[in-house]
Amino acid sequence: MLMNKPNRVPLVHISKRGAIKWYAVLAVRIAAILLALIVCAVVTMALTGENPLSIYATMFKGAFGTSRKIWNLCQNLALLLCVSLAVTPAFKMKFWNIGAEGQVLIGGLATAACMICLADKLPNWLVIILMIVSSIVAGAIWGGIPALFKAKWNTNETLFTLMMNYVATQLVAYFVIVWEMPKGSGKIGIINQSTEFGWLPQIGDYKYLLNIIVVAVIVIAMYVYLNYTKHGYEISVVGESERTARYVGIKVERVIIRTMLLSGAVCGIAGLLLVGGTDHTITTTIAGGRGFTAVMVSWMAKFNPVVMILTSFLLVFLDRGASEISTVFGLNQSFSDILTGIILFFIIGSEFFISYKINFRSRSEREAEKEAAQNV
Amino acid sequence: MKKFIAILLAVAMLVCFAACTDNDANNSASPSASPSASDESTATPAEGENEGDDTNEGGDVATVDKSELKVGFIFLHDENSTYDLNFINAARQACEDMGFDEAQFIFRTNVPEGQECYEAAADLADAGCSIVFADSFGHEDYMIAAAKEFPEVQFCHATGTRAHTEGLDNYHNAFASIYEGRYLAGIAAGMKLNEMIEAGEFTADEAKIGYVGAYTYAEVISGYTSFFLGARSVCPSVTMEVTFTGSWYDETAEKEAANKLISNGCKLISQHADSMGAPTACETAGVPNVSYNGSTISACPNTFIVSSRIDWAPYFEYMINCVLNGEEIAADWTGTLETGSVVLTEVNEAAAAEGTADAIAAAEEALIAGTTHVFDVSTFTVGGETLDSYMADVDTDASFTPDTEAISDGYFHESEYRSAPYFDLRIDGITLLDEAM
Numbered sequence: 001m002l003m004n005k006p007n008r009v010p011l012v013h014i015s016k017r018g019a020i021k022w023y024a025v026l027a028v029r030i031a032a033i034l035l036a037l038i039v040c041a042v043v044t045m046a047l048t049g050e051n052p053l054s055i056y057a058t059m060f061k062g063a064f065g066t067s068r069k070i071w072n073l074c075q076n077l078a079l080l081l082c083v084s085l086a087v088t089p090a091f092k093m094k095f096w097n098i099g100a101e102g103q104v105l106i107g108g109l110a111t112a113a114c115m116i117c118l119a120d121k122l123p124n125w126l127v128i129i130l131m132i133v134s135s136i137v138a139g140a141i142w143g144g145i146p147a148l149f150k151a152k153w154n155t156n157e158t159l160f161t162l163m164m165n166y167v168a169t170q171l172v173a174y175f176v177i178v179w180e181m182p183k184g185s186g187k188i189g190i191i192n193q194s195t196e197f198g199w200l201p202q203i204g205d206y207k208y209l210l211n212i213i214v215v216a217v218i219v220i221a222m223y224v225y226l227n228y229t230k231h232g233y234e235i236s237v238v239g240e241s242e243r244t245a246r247y248v249g250i251k252v253e254r255v256i257i258r259t260m261l262l263s264g265a266v267c268g269i270a271g272l273l274l275v276g277g278t279d280h281t282i283t284t285t286i287a288g289g290r291g292f293t294a295v296m297v298s299w300m301a302k303f304n305p306v307v308m309i310l311t312s313f314l315l316v317f318l319d320r321g322a323s324e325i326s327t328v329f330g331l332n333q334s335f336s337d338i339l340t341g342i343i344l345f346f347i348i349g350s351e352f353f354i355s356y357k358i359n360f361r362s363r364s365e366r367e368a369e370k371e372a373a374q375n376v
Numbered sequence: 377m378k379k380f381i382a383i384l385l386a387v388a389m390l391v392c393f394a395a396c397t398d399n400d401a402n403n404s405a406s407p408s409a410s411p412s413a414s415d416e417s418t419a420t421p422a423e424g425e426n427e428g429d430d431t432n433e434g435g436d437v438a439t440v441d442k443s444e445l446k447v448g449f450i451f452l453h454d455e456n457s458t459y460d461l462n463f464i465n466a467a468r469q470a471c472e473d474m475g476f477d478e479a480q481f482i483f484r485t486n487v488p489e490g491q492e493c494y495e496a497a498a499d500l501a502d503a504g505c506s507i508v509f510a511d512s513f514g515h516e517d518y519m520i521a522a523a524k525e526f527p528e529v530q531f532c533h534a535t536g537t538r539a540h541t542e543g544l545d546n547y548h549n550a551f552a553s554i555y556e557g558r559y560l561a562g563i564a565a566g567m568k569l570n571e572m573i574e575a576g577e578f579t580a581d582e583a584k585i586g587y588v589g590a591y592t593y594a595e596v597i598s599g600y601t602s603f604f605l606g607a608r609s610v611c612p613s614v615t616m617e618v619t620f621t622g623s624w625y626d627e628t629a630e631k632e633a634a635n636k637l638i639s640n641g642c643k644l645i646s647q648h649a650d651s652m653g654a655p656t657a658c659e660t661a662g663v664p665n666v667s668y669n670g671s672t673i674s675a676c677p678n679t680f681i682v683s684s685r686i687d688w689a690p691y692f693e694y695m696i697n698c699v700l701n702g703e704e705i706a707a708d709w710t711g712t713l714e715t716g717s718v719v720l721t722e723v724n725e726a727a728a729a730e731g732t733a734d735a736i737a738a739a740e741e742a743l744i745a746g747t748t749h750v751f752d753v754s755t756f757t758v759g760g761e762t763l764d765s766y767m768a769d770v771d772t773d774a775s776f777t778p779d780t781e782a783i784s785d786g787y788f789h790e791s792e793y794r795s796a797p798y799f800d801l802r803i804d805g806i807t808l809l810d811e812a813m
Contacts, residue, residue, distance in 0.1 A: 066502045072495060182537075182769075182776060184593030186622055187489055190517040279491040281517075286490065327484060332454055 010361065017357050025354055032350030036343040043342065048329045055325060062324020063317045073320055075208035075278065078215040079270060080312040083290045084297035085215075085222045085305055086266035089259045090143075091295075092226065092303045094239045095150065099161025101291025102168035103142045103264045105284070107271025109172050110138035112282035115191045115198035115275070116179055127198045128276070135272035136265045142168065143264020144257060151253035165291070172284045190280045200277040211273045218266060223305040235259055267291075300347065318343050440506045440699055446480050447696060448500030450493060452512035454485035457625050458669035459650035463511045463534070465670075466688035474693060489514025497522035501529045506699050509692070510534070512624070513595065523547040530705055532695050534688070535595060537772045537796045540708045550691050551795035552711030555602035556743050557684030557718040558668075559750045562606020563739050564682045564723065564732045565644050565666045569611045571729035578643060580613040586637025587618045588630050588647040588654045592808075596620075598790060598797035599648045602750050603666070604806055609755070610735070617642060619809040627651040636809075638663050655680065664727055671721040681728045682736070683721045690716050710795040713744055751788030756803040763788075768798040 041052030063073050083100050090097040114131040122130075146160035179188050192198060203209040226232040234255050238245045245252050270290070275282055293315060301307035322336030449467055451460045464483065471481045482503065484496045493515045500508045501522065509532045510519050516536040523531040523544050532548045533539070539549035569583045585607060589596045604616045617637055621629040630653025634645050638661050646666040647654040652675060658665035659676040667676075667683035691711055698705045711717020723733045742748040753763050767778030770793045780793050790799045802808070 066499075068498060068502055182593055182772060184591050184596075185513060186591045187514040189514070190521065193517055193521070281490060283488075283490055285488065327482070330483065332485065 012361070013359050014356050015359060017355060020354065028350050028353050029347070032346045032353075033343070036346035039346070040339050040342050043338070044325065044329075047335075048331070050329060058325050058328050059321030062321045062327075065324075069320070071206070071208050073316055074212050076316045076320070077309075077313050078208070078212045079274060080290050080293060080297060080316055081308060082215045082218060082270040082273065083267060083287075083294040084301075084308050084312055085218055086263050086270065087291075087294050088222065088263075088298045088303050088305065088308070089226060089232075089235055090263040091298055092239050093235045093256065093259050095147070095256060095260065096158045097143065097146075097161050097260065097263055098158060098292065098295060099143065099146065099164045100263075100267050100294050101287045101289070102161070102165035103139045103267030104271045104274065104287040104291055105165075105168040105172050106142045107135040107139040107268030108275040108282050108286055109168070109175060109271070110134040110268070111272045111275040112179075112188070112191060113175070115280075116188075119192055119195070119197045124197060128200065131198060131200075131276050132272060135268040135276075137268070139268020139271060140261045140265040143260040143262075143267065147257045147260030151256045169284050172282060172286075176283065187283070188281050191282075192280070198276065199280060200273075208278065211277050214269070214273060218269070219305050219309065222266075226303075226305065231255075231258070296344070296348075300351075314347075315344075442476075442700055445476070445507075445696070445700065446482060446503065446505045447692075448482045448497070448503065448505035448508040449484065450487045450496050450500070450508065450510040450515060451483065451485045452487060452489065452515070453625050453650065457650040458652065458667075458672070459624065460485070460511060462669045462685055463688055467509075467692055469689045470692035470696065473689065474696060487515070489518075491518065493518035494521050497531065498525065501526040506530060507532060507695055509695070520544065520547055530695070530699055532691075532705065534691075535796055537794060540794055541771045545704070548695070548705045548707055548709065549795055550695075550709040550711070551791065551797070552686040552691075552715075552717035553713070553791045554684065554686050554718055555598050555750050555790050555797065555799070556713055557686070557720060558599050558603040559606035559609075559743070560720055560736050560739055561646070561666050561668075561682055561684040562603040562608075563610055563735055564728055565603070565646065565664075566607035566610035566614060567729040567732050567735060568664050568681055568727075569607065569614060569644060572643060573611075580611075582641065582643070583611055583614045584640075584642050585614060585616040586634065586640065586642030586645045587616055588633040588637070588645065588649055589618055589620045590624050590649040591622065592620055594797045594800040596648050597801070598799040599668075600646075601756075601799060601801070601803055601806065602790075603646055604803075605750060605755055606739075608805065609739075614805075616806045617809055618806060621649055623649070625650045627653040630654045631657045634658060635661070640809075667721075671724075673721075673724050677724075677726065679727055680724045682723045682732070685719060685721065686711065687717055687719045708795045710791050713740060749787035751790055751799060753783060753786055753788065756801075756805075758801050758803055760804065763801070766801065768793070768800070770794050770798050 037056065041055055044050065044055045045052055062069065064070055083104060086103070087097050087100050111131045111134070114127055114134055118127045118130065142164060146155070146157050146164060149155040149160060150157045176186065176188055180186055181189050200210055203213070226235065234245070234250050237248065237250055238252055238255050242252050245255070271287075274286055279286060297308055297312045297315060300311040318340050319336070322339040325339065326332060326336045449463070451463060453460045455461045455464060467481055467483070471478060482500060482505065484500070487493050487496045487510075489512055493510060497508050497510065497519055507530045508519070508522070511534045513535045516533055516538055519531050519533045519536070520538065520542060523529075523546050527546055530546050530548065532550060534550055536549040539547050565585060569585075572578065573580050573583060585604065587600045587603070589600055600616070600618055604614070607614050607616075617640060619633045619637060621633055623629060626649070630647065630649050630651050634647070634654040634657035637645060638657070642663070644664045644666065645654055645658050646668070648668055650669065652672065655665050655667055655672040655676045658679045663679060664681055665672070665676060665679045666681050669683065669685050671680065671683050673680045691709060694709065695705050697703075720736060723736070739748065743750070763783060765781060766783045766788065768780050768782040769776045769778050770780040782789050782793070782798065788799055788801075790797060
């Protein structure tokens with residue numbers, strides 16, 4: 001009897017899938033999204049009694065209802081995409097940079113500092129150039145510090161970049177008090193609201209167009225950088241195996257530091273666009289969690305900058321749609337978080353089914369087992 | 377194949393951008409358009425229905441049909457914040473009293489004091505709201521930005537300071553003389569301390585109030601000072617300690633602040649911050665609490681004494697009536713005890729001293745009659761000296777230039793030169809434990 005035990009097939013077991021066809025992958029993903037939408041509808045129906053179609057219609061209206069909403073969607077999409085692009089080269093190198101939030105904040109802080117401290121002291125165009133340079137440098141430094149420590153002393157980059165977020169948040173909190181307006185109120189408000197000094201130029205009547213164009217350029221640049229340059233190749237090799245990289249003569253330390261400088265610099269640009277381009281203020285929450293959402297965007301797109309357009313679109317769409325649902329049906333903001341959570345659960349879950357398959361013990365196996373047990 | 381999908385997606389993205397560019401070509405006039413009533417090109421498809429009405433009206437302020445009127449509300453937090461709950465309740469009440477359909481009042485909760493506020497305001501204007509109201513001090517800059525872009529929509533903002541100097545026809549501030557309410561609540565606090573002193577719980581010298589404040593600017597200073605003066609008017613030996621949390625809503629920080637004050641020997645706690653942190657800390661410790669924004673009796677049956685609050689329903693009805701009748705909304709509106717804007721909740725007999733309700737009623741009459749003034753200069757000193765002149769910063773500017781003489785006829789004229797408080801004196805008897813971070 002004991003001899004038979006190891007051979008027994010469990011009721012359910014999981015095995016790794018081989019390569020599967022692209023349409024199967026696509027089908028799994030679409031199924032996941034459909035399932036997610038169904039579960040969302042059921043949850044919303046149970047809580048509000050609305051019919052599911054009107055829920056989807058509301059979601060869609062929240063994202064595309066008016067031209068302002070579409071612009072907003074594109075603007076949010078552009079910023080999330082920018083941060084996602086920033087973290088991607090580091091991820092590809094298997095350097096877990098979860099400090100994008102802090103790198104964006106510090107870039108934004110540098111921008112705000114220029115706007116506030118240099119107002120009326122230098123010509124506007126010069127200040128804008130200084131804003132661009134300082135935000136990129138600030139972001140690069142913030143990304144470069146953990147990379148330097150990783151390269152020189154092999155510190156854990158996940159913890160290091162995470163903690164740099166808190167340092168950045170506290171720095172911003174400190175400067176908000178220094179620059180607060182009026183004194184004691186704990187907020188800066190819109191910087192140079194009457195003079196618009198240091199605001200990035202608006203293209204025509206389109207408030208967000210500049211941000212969208214800048215990010216579109218970064219998408220292309222990043223795609224080319226990762227796929228068609230020597231640097232991009234080095235990043236993939238280091239990511240696959242550091243030893244191989246060393247063996248073929250790649251200076252791993254240099255690649256790590258260089259890539260993180262780039263990653264931080266692009267985050268700095270995101271901070272610049274946020275503070276100088278749209279919000280014209282700085283708060284501790286201005287990055288709005290994009291630094292962390294970007295991790296998901298980048299992963300779901302398998303580090304492909306072009307696919308990232310779709311994944312960040314999906315997340316922004318969900319976010320805006322879900323918040324419209326909570327407004328229209330008079331629900332708390334937490335409700336939209338619940339919906340987003342459900343959808344992400346399914347999407348991330350679908351990745352599991354792409355990589356693995358679940359095998360159920362078939363009837364014949366079960367009977368064979370029974371027989372074996374009786375025979376003993 | 378991957379490449380194929382990638383290209384497909386890129387095309388989809390481009391189409392998406394192109395789509396919004398197309399849509400906006402019809403629309404782009406809105407930010408730069410002149411504020412003329414005939415400017416119909418600013419209409420988005422969604423507001424098309426309302427546009428018909430507006431075109432027929434001339435003049436600066438268009439009247440709106442009651443059944444078509446929509447009012448948008450922007451709240452910093454949601455019902456869990458006592459401050460926002462107070463606004464939400466008032467809006468619901470105004471909606472009911474005036475016979476509006478619930479769908480005509482659109483609520484946006486959890487709108488931060490940032491670009492999100494502008495987006496929410498613009499979105500509400502797009503949805504056809506004739507009035508957009510925001511409830512938090514930090515929303516002001518964003519409301520002004522939206523007001524400039526939508527000249528045909530009225531933007532009303534509670535607690536702000538800039539409307540009377542900004543010169544926009546469609547941007548308005550409102551507040552109430554809540555310092556009077558706090559003064560009355562302070563009387564209830566002073567009487568409670570007296571009762572505890574008489575009962576031998578502590579000596580008169582030990583009578584100390586703890587106060588949890590949010591930020592260190594005039595609104596909060598005016599609030600705790602008037603509360604303290606109310607308490608001292610009945611309990612002369614009282615002192616006060618104030619601590620700041622640096623946030624309007626931080627339940628943990630407010631709870632810790634209250635506990636710190638209690639362990640410092642404070643015998644009674646009050647607060648100007650919006651969570652249930654301080655009241656529940658008091659209930660746990662068995663320390664009496666004078667609340668703000670509304671009754672906390674259900675969570676704190678043994679320690680809640682009374683709460684002062686602003687009833688916003690009168691203002692909401694005022695601003696809505698103005699729009700319905702085609703009248704201009706005042707740039708700076710101050711609610712008072714008489715307008716029914718400054719109110720106190722029922723006194724909790726289980727916790728309050730005997731006769732509290734009567735004493736409050738008597739003091740309220742004196743305030744309305746003008747025989748008592750909250751900031752009577754004979755009742756307080758600053759640095760040991762009685763003041764006879766103080767220049768307040770009423771017209772907000774970057775360098776906080778004092779511009780208006782606030783003391784005359786023997787008292788500090790709070791909320792008279794603008795609705796939002798500007799009393800920011802640090803009077804003797806109140807100790808600030810820490811300035812807000």
